[in-house]
Amino acid sequence: MHVFEHVPQRHGAELPAATRTRSFVEVRRGYDGAQDATSEAARCFSCGVCNSCDRCVEHCPEGILRRDADGYHFDYDYCKGCGVCATECPRSVVFMAEL
Ligand code: SF4
Numbered sequence: 729m730h731v732f733e734h735v736p737q738r739h740g741a742e743l744p745a746a747t748r749t750r751s752f753v754e755v756r757r758g759y760d761g762a763q764d765a766t767s768e769a770a771r772c773f774s775c776g777v778c779n780s781c782d783r784c785v786e787h788c789p790e791g792i793l794r795r796d797a798d799g800y801h802f803d804y805d806y807c808k809g810c811g812v813c814a815t816e817c818p819r820s821v822v823f824m825a826e827l
Pocket residue numbers: 787788789790791792793802806807808809810811812813814
């Protein structure tokens with residue numbers, strides 16, 4: 729979480745409680761314009777989706793993670809299994825598993 733900018737959640741407009749009890753009108757009115765919706769969407773962590781931030785490559789103490797046009801490559805012959813890449817990946821794309 730320390731790598732993300734903390735931005736407060738935006739809440740869409742809602743009908744006041746007194747009005748809700750006297751009508752069947754939709755309570756949640758949604759965001760007020762595209763700017764609110766875009767701002768809220770920008771808070772998405774994109775969990776599980778690599779956005780090519782290169783943190784895993786930069787933090788691997790062995791320097792065996794490589795990025796090229798086909799994506800990221802681990803050289804398992806030299807990986808010592810420290811798990812730093814998994815810890816540093818802010819989107820949980822990298823994880824440790826027994827082979
Ligand atoms: S487990 Fe450690 S050595 Fe292996 S790729 Fe990740 S950071 Fe590098």
